[in-house]
Amino acid sequence: MASAYVVSVARLLREVPAVLEVNVQAPFDAARDREGLDPTASDVPDGAMVTLSLRLESYVGGLRARGTVRAPWRGSCRRCLTTVDGRVEAVVDERFVPERGDADELAYRYQGDEVDLAPLVHDAVFLELPLAPLCRPDCQGLCPQCGADRNVAPCACRAPSDPRWDTLDALRFDVETGGTGIA
Ligand SMILES: [Zn+2]
Ligand SMILES: [Zn+2]
Incomplete structure (x- = not known):
């Protein structure tokens, strides 16, 4: 054909x-x-x-x-x-x-x-083609500890608090939103 x-x-x-x-x-x-x-x-x-x-x-x-x-x-x-x-x-x-x-x-x-x-x-x-698509910009993702879908319901796991991760999260957030706060 x-x-x-x-x-x-x-x-x-x-x-x-x-x-x-x-x-x-x-x-x-x-x-x-x-x-x-x-x-x-x-x-x-x-x-x-x-x-x-x-x-x-x-x-x-x-x-x-x-x-x-x-x-x-x-x-x-x-x-x-x-x-x-x-x-x-x-x-x-x-x-x-x-x-x-x-x-x-x-x-x-x-x-x-x-x-x-x-x-x-x-x-x-x-x-x-998008390399890393998101279902929606504010997708909460799966809990890394129990695997629950946090978009459906929050799980009982406590997020480990570590200032180093907070810094990384801020950086990642900045990249995803297209901001230029951190060069
Ligand atoms: Zn998602
Ligand atoms: Zn969990």
């Missing part, structure tokens, strides 16, 4: 410069290697719909692709481990050059008059 991400660019390559608007909504191609990846890391669910809105422009020697890629993701809250769902929106601005063209390390390749946008879509989405 032809991939929805493969686009014919024959006209773009014939009439330089030319523009082609590409709007694709297709399941995420799940054929990728998950080995070595953290199984709790956020990922795009198999079969999830990815939305691609790109503007392809031909120039002498290649194609420029600009636009956005949107995809849903699923992961685990880093504090309480519940499932978290979200969406990424990645802004892309990339170049495609012919397979046999000049060596351009930063550009994607195309063959003949077809461009496969799937590698670009993969890269764009995976760069945007």
